[in-house]
Amino acid sequence: MATPTVPASAPPAAPAPATAAAPASASAPAPASPTAPAPAQTPAQSLPGPALPGPFPGGRVVRLHPVILASIVDSYERRNEGAARVIGTLLGTVDKHSVEVTNCFSVPHNESEDEVAVDMEFAKNMYELHKKVSPNELILGWYATGHDITEHSVLIHEYYSREAPNPIHLTVDTSLQNGRMSIKAYVSTLMGVPGRTMGVMFTPLTVKYAYYDTERIGVDLIMKTCFSPNRVIGLSSDLQQVGGASARIQDALSTVLQYAEDVLSGKVSADNTVGRFLMSLVNQVPKIVPDDFETMLNSNINDLLMVTYLANLTQSQIALNEKLVNL
Amino acid sequence: MMASRKEGTGSATPSSSSTSGPAGKGKGKGGSGDSAVKQVQIDGLVVLKIIKHYQEEGQGTEVVQGVLLGLVVEDRLEITNCFPFPQHTEDDADFDEVQYQMEMMRSLRHVNIDHLHVGWYQSTYYGSFVTRALLDSQFSYQHAIEESVVLIYDPIKTAQGSLSLKAYRLTPKLMEVCKEKDFSPEALKKGNITFEHMFEEVPIVIKNSHLINVLMWELEKKSAVADKHELLSLASSNHLGKNLQLLMDRVDEMSQDIVKYNTYMRNTSKQQQQKHQYQQRRQQENMQRQSRGEPPLPEEDLSKLFKPPQPPARMDSLLIAGQINTYCQNIKEFTAQNLGKLFMAQALQEYNN
Numbered sequence: 001m002a003t004p005t006v007p008a009s010a011p012p013a014a015p016a017p018a019t020a021a022a023p024a025s026a027s028a029p030a031p032a033s034p035t036a037p038a039p040a041q042t043p044a045q046s047l048p049g050p051a052l053p054g055p056f057p058g059g060r061v062v063r064l065h066p067v068i069l070a071s072i073v074d075s076y077e078r079r080n081e082g083a084a085r086v087i088g089t090l091l092g093t094v095d096k097h098s099v100e101v102t103n104c105f106s107v108p109h110n111e112s113e114d115e116v117a118v119d120m121e122f123a124k125n126m127y128e129l130h131k132k133v134s135p136n137e138l139i140l141g142w143y144a145t146g147h148d149i150t151e152h153s154v155l156i157h158e159y160y161s162r163e164a165p166n167p168i169h170l171t172v173d174t175s176l177q178n179g180r181m182s183i184k185a186y187v188s189t190l191m192g193v194p195g196r197t198m199g200v201m202f203t204p205l206t207v208k209y210a211y212y213d214t215e216r217i218g219v220d221l222i223m224k225t226c227f228s229p230n231r232v233i234g235l236s237s238d239l240q241q242v243g244g245a246s247a248r249i250q251d252a253l254s255t256v257l258q259y260a261e262d263v264l265s266g267k268v269s270a271d272n273t274v275g276r277f278l279m280s281l282v283n284q285v286p287k288i289v290p291d292d293f294e295t296m297l298n299s300n301i302n303d304l305l306m307v308t309y310l311a312n313l314t315q316s317q318i319a320l321n322e323k324l325v326n327l
Numbered sequence: 328m329m330a331s332r333k334e335g336t337g338s339a340t341p342s343s344s345s346t347s348g349p350a351g352k353g354k355g356k357g358g359s360g361d362s363a364v365k366q367v368q369i370d371g372l373v374v375l376k377i378i379k380h381y382q383e384e385g386q387g388t389e390v391v392q393g394v395l396l397g398l399v400v401e402d403r404l405e406i407t408n409c410f411p412f413p414q415h416t417e418d419d420a421d422f423d424e425v426q427y428q429m430e431m432m433r434s435l436r437h438v439n440i441d442h443l444h445v446g447w448y449q450s451t452y453y454g455s456f457v458t459r460a461l462l463d464s465q466f467s468y469q470h471a472i473e474e475s476v477v478l479i480y481d482p483i484k485t486a487q488g489s490l491s492l493k494a495y496r497l498t499p500k501l502m503e504v505c506k507e508k509d510f511s512p513e514a515l516k517k518g519n520i521t522f523e524h525m526f527e528e529v530p531i532v533i534k535n536s537h538l539i540n541v542l543m544w545e546l547e548k549k550s551a552v553a554d555k556h557e558l559l560s561l562a563s564s565n566h567l568g569k570n571l572q573l574l575m576d577r578v579d580e581m582s583q584d585i586v587k588y589n590t591y592m593r594n595t596s597k598q599q600q601q602k603h604q605y606q607q608r609r610q611q612e613n614m615q616r617q618s619r620g621e622p623p624l625p626e627e628d629l630s631k632l633f634k635p636p637q638p639p640a641r642m643d644s645l646l647i648a649g650q651i652n653t654y655c656q657n658i659k660e661f662t663a664q665n666l667g668k669l670f671m672a673q674a675l676q677e678y679n680n
Contacts, residue, residue, distance in 0.1 A: 067372070108438055125434060214381075217489065221374070225534065225540060226540045288676065301669055318581070
């Protein structure tokens with residue numbers, strides 16, 4: 001019942017230079033189509049022809065937000081027994097220069113040697129739900145955990161080309177091959193002799209990380225769990241935060257100092273650009289007449305002290321009020 | 328409106344049955360008046376999602392809200408995922424909300440995400456979150472699910488340099504009062520509730536799995552160093568000004584409330600006096616009549632003659648007091664930080680000269 005989709009001859013496309021022309025798998029006009037084993041999942045339809053990819057909308061840069069990666073890793077950790085990888089949909093926006101991926105959700109799927117079945121109903125439903133919250137997000141493509149692109153990926157990619165023009169494929173290597181979690185993005189292009197069977201190849205894209213300011217602060221905080229033994233951190237209090245930030249600056253300064261000393265002692269050759277940066281750094285501390293600075297400092301401190309006093313006064317007032325009312 | 332939605336889901340979803348399981352100990356502890364949740368443990372993913380939600384959908388003074396999912400482990404509440412709620416734009420929001428929530432949770436269950444409702448989150452504008460609406464919602468949540476918390480995310484404070492996320496629950500005393508729905512002064516006095524005992528803050532810790540830690544290392548390698556260090560910026564008078572403005576507004580409201588209460592007290596005591604005088608006159612007349620041999624006048628129902636004035640609802644003033652308290656706390660934290668920064672700037676200048 002389940003027919004293999006592709007003649008599983010060629011190895012999957014290496015993400016290396018696009019010139020290495022190993023075809024990912026010949027697939028597109030293959031007449032046979034696999035049937036889904038479970039009725040709840042939409043079977044793959046045979047396409048009349050490959051989805052013609054236009055020029056990639058938005059250059060060749062994909063901008064990812066960290067929340068996506070955290071989400072992917074989390075759904076990988078929660079995968080079903082026996083599933084080797086998880087897949088899901090990527091949502092986001094397209095603009096002239098790049099594609100920005102801002103959200104994602106995982107989609108249940110079954111994968112075995114011969115066939116693959118993806119629950120597209122579920123994917124559609126989830127997309128509708130997500131649209132209610134963020135009406136600007138479009139389906140941009142899909143992600144998969146795992147190291148390689150397999151033949152099934154091609155099929156899934158076709159599913160997604162029906163949803164989005166020229167979908168992106170993102171792989172997150174959770175099996176940590178080479179000791180790194182490599183994150184790569186691809187888009188599919190046609191290749192082959194025109195007029196004959198066309199093949200599909202995944203060409204890599206540049207991945208950049210985009211952060212909102214608050215996201216950056218959140219990520220910095222979350223990153224601290226890497227250093228704690230049981231991976232738990234608490235949120236720090238006010239002065240601790242200032243202390244932490246100044247410690248960071250201190251570290252940065254000592255690195256810079258170390259570099260300056262190395263240059264002076266001749267260990268490292270001097271670089272003019274760095275020298276200019278250092279110059280502007282030292283000049284950042286404004287030169288103010290000490291008296292003026294004294295006045296500014298004092299007036300600021302006075303303001304802050306007054307505000308603290310007033311806040312304390314207000315608090316004692318309402319406490320008093322409480323007591324009086326309850327008499 | 329919000330309260331009704333959450334009641335519905337609290338009974339409909341299997342989460343209510345699940346709380347009886349692992350939280351049996353929770354209920355045991357709850358009986359002794361102790362709070363069932365001592366600590367809230369949040370996954371890094373949840374933090375990122377909340378930040379993203381506000382950033383994309385919540386500009387301006389609108390609050391954004393969402394649902395927290397997770398589970399209860401002993402006296403810890405673990406929050407492992409969350410999903411946002413759409414804004415209230417349409418008028419048929421009621422039906423939409425419950426439906427949306429059910430759909431979401433059903434779908435998330437398919438992908439093995441914890442689908443137990445354990446609380447909700449809300450963003451806040453400069454710390455003004457102590458409102459009647461929040462109280463009602465949190466009450467209905469805590470009523471349905473013992474261990475639920477509300478996470479308050481302050482985006483403006485976060486943008487200033489450090490994540491501001493706090494978890495609150497209603498104290499058991501306040502829960503009692505809300506159950507009775509009796510907010511008169513006598514009931515509140517009996518319950519011995521002050522504004523400090525309305526909400527209790529639960530400490531938060533953030534926990535990540537190993538794989539997420541690996542991801543963090545990757546990100547650190549690949550992304551550029553942040554070039555803005557907002558936390559150490561000295562230009563803060565704007566923020567302080569806004570905070571003070573909000574505080575002043577609240578204090579005004581509070582004083583109005585106090586005036587109302589005072590009028591009420593005065594009216595009640597005046598009425599008491601009048602009642603007293605009336606009674607005395609009655610007695611005198613009766614004595615006179617008796618001396619003249621006439622039948623005494625019937626005792627009239629005093630309460631009908633002197634209707635007691637309505638006592639003002641005390642809940643609002645409690646809420647205002649609580650809000651003022653929060654503002655003051657925020658301001659004090661802020662000024663402490665700024666003082667530290669000013670002293671550092673002074674040290675830098677001295678060294679320069």
